[in-house]
Amino acid sequence: MLIKKPSDIPSSEITSKSTFLSRRQFIAGAAITGAAVASGLYMRRSGWHLEETASAGAKIAGIVKSQYSTTEKPNSFQDITNYNNYYEFSTDKYEPAKLAGNFRMRPWTVSIEGLVQKPKKLDIDTILKLAPQEERIYRHRCVEGWSMVIPWVGFPLSALIKQVEPLGKAKFVAFETVYAPDQMPNQHSSVLPWPYVEGLRMDEAMHPLTILATGLYDEVLPSVDGGPLRLVVPWKYGYKNIKAIVKIKFVESMPPTTWSIQWPQAYPFYSNVSPIEDHALRSQTYERRIGEFQKRPTLLLNGYADQVASLYSGMDLHRNF
């Protein structure tokens, strides 16, 4: 397969930190000008306070650069680790940072099973040595309409798949998150069916852009972002990137995925990023990059069309599927 180098965004389009900070202050104030009278009487649970990141993780040594990285400016470690969806902890995007701190990432075993020659139960530390750890700076697009640029560290999922030698009839890969309600408080709720499950078609799983992430910036992947091991498929909406993986199973038919069980029209199996106007949840034509004020147009396949559009020949990419 011929993989083209991703097209880059000119540096002129990247907002400097000082500009976006002042803009943040401006919009936050301007949006509510009419009510600028301060009242000291009012107190409430400080739900929106930023917390320090759970624990400064260990550094990963020997990270190699990758041709698949974008040159766009990554979002800060602070933003990436304090604003995300992780429904096992909370349905609020600021809460997982406060709740995931004590999540135990060792010992950790991943069971690789199903239609394979060599099923394995691999310890996370073995998995970390399967392939060189690469820096993969990817665009990340949430179906809610926000996006980030995230410097993941990880390795191609294909490296793991080759270890277990899938059988010819294995057409899909199913993933499963750990079920640990004692550590993940929201697994006590029935907001979603637990454990979280996701899936990819075999060719999507084997694609060189598809990685298992093990780190963020140069640190071990924090629990809040799905540590110790999560999937990253940059041309799909964020919820496809299943976190805290404990099971990878090779199957013949399309596996169920958590959000498509919840609302199939809004979160179908493929869930490729596409500027679809009549997406069931919200218009996907624009997105707000975290830290920016103006919205930017959403790109077909999140800007990875050159590399992955061929996977979907015959499918209408401007429809939601």
Added chain:
Amino acid sequence: MRPPAEKLIRALKAAVFLLCLGPAARLVWKGFHNDLGANPIDVITRATGQWTLIFLLITLGITPLRKILQMPWLIRFRRMVGLFAFTYGSLHLMTWLWLDKFFDPHEMWTDIIKRRFITAGLTAWLLMMPLALTSTKGWIRRMGGKRWQLLHRLIYVSAAAGVFHFMWLVKADLRRPLTYGAILSVLLFFRIINWLAGKMVTKPSARAVGDLS
């Protein structure tokens, strides 16, 4: 029970006014201290929306409260809280018009016709607008108490539309919208019971303005 002195009521009104400004002031303060998190616009949108619903429910709670507690003077706070519901609702609408859609008519229109939570939210605000406009004493006089009452029952529909707006926009976690829905149901149920009870004891024509709500 004797009503509190006029002076005390005025002081209380000032205090409630400041209290109602609290949520907005908090957002402004946090905004200027860069403390609204990674996605400030999202926080502002959610906060203004939540407070619109909360103020609507408080407005609807005043009548049951004054009847249960037999404190008729509580009615004097209703207009103010109602207007705060409209103010927060308008700020909330602005976040959509400006910060989400950047006044792009095509984007707004497709949102309105394609997404029921937007349709419901806009309906809730549109129904509040005539109530805010006719909230003055002058308008009560001009319209006549009965017609004014009738118009202002739109708040029931507006609040219900607001709850549906919230319920339809969440992705999976219905706990909060359902809580608001439950509170609204209780508040509306009180009115039905009260109306039925009133029907049995008094003639409707004998009622004073402000007593029906």
